[in-house]
Amino acid sequence: MIHETNDRNFLALLHQRIIDTESLLDVGCGPCLILDDLPYKHIIALDVHRPYLINRITNSGHILPLNADARLIGKLFVPKSFSAVSFMDSIEHFTKQDALDMLREAELIASKQVIVFTPRGFFPQDNVDHFGLNGEVFQTHRSSWEPEELERLGYEVTVMKGQHDQRNPAFVNTFGINHPPVDALLAIKNV
Template sequence: MAVGNLVWKRLSLKYLIGRLIDVFIQPKFPLSYLGIINRFVCKGVEHALDVACGMGIPMFILRNKRKLYRSYNVGVDIFLEYLKHCKSRGIHDDCVCCDVRYLPFKEKSFDVVLCLEVIEHLTKKDGIKLLKVSEKIAKKQVIVATPVGFQCQDECHGNPYQMHLSGYSCGELVSLGFKVAGHTFKGIFGEKGLGSYFPPWIRWIFIPLAYLFSPLAYLRPKYANGMIGVKKLI
């Protein structure tokens, strides 16, 4: 059995809980991470690129919410186990294994390019370069999601590329032309938030409290744990 398969089995219970929340709870709240992304994606998308797609949860939700239901969706990641997961579950129509610093796509070949939770895994120089390249590949819009500031993370899932190498402020994304909204109040689920003092299986009880503060996080990203930016190209 491959090492990657062992990793998935060892983490299956933890991920089952997390994915149930992602799939059944988050999309019902418009100011949640997935709720904001769903609202930001424009209508009439025929081709979408999911850069560093990981396990494909955002794309799964977008397809189920009908935003990208009829579009041809391509997932890109350097970690083969993620792509196997997405392909086996039909989350993407096609998957490409490559380094996101060297995307092999022509200009204006996708209506929407999603860069969700990826630029923090690159150096600041490479992260900004990826956003610039994404703007060339996209016809209509680029959507980026990243933590607010630098948040330490080591490799996980047996994937060395999961390590965080950089952090961004709201002002940096705004200066690059993105309209930015925050998600998840850092006082609840931030690195030093209330939830960090409890074991993972108890933290879920703080979800209603986090959503109560979601308008503050949305309007003032500096108080948020993460942010989502959208840049319209037409």
């Protein structure tokens, strides 16, 4: 099912849809910007670029950093080992095939939910690391996502209208100051 909302408060929408807060595997966490704002008791923050983890925003004890390639999650974690697996602003950094493979693995690793948050359509981003930590190669966008394709994969999708706009430096860098806002997708699959 696909819904639309003008509500741009991603965290509030996510909190409304979380069904179990025991544990989370956040894939492609970057410097862990929002992980302290999530209600999970235990979080594994996985990222391939070690400087993001070393310079993470949080040092909360319930958030454990793991430096690994996300494409290996099926080998790193056993089935049903986390309540949820999330890809928040990360799935677009992988090729479509790699992303689809990771989503299938995530559905085995999660006992309750797989969560995806990504721009709608192609949001070009190349050769830039807004965190200033030399992760340009990992910040490149390699795939685009539409609500219908995530719905076909069994996700309930919320189109967040105008989520990306001039408040976002990546948006301005990519589209310019006068470009209309770009939607985001919050997609959740209960497994």
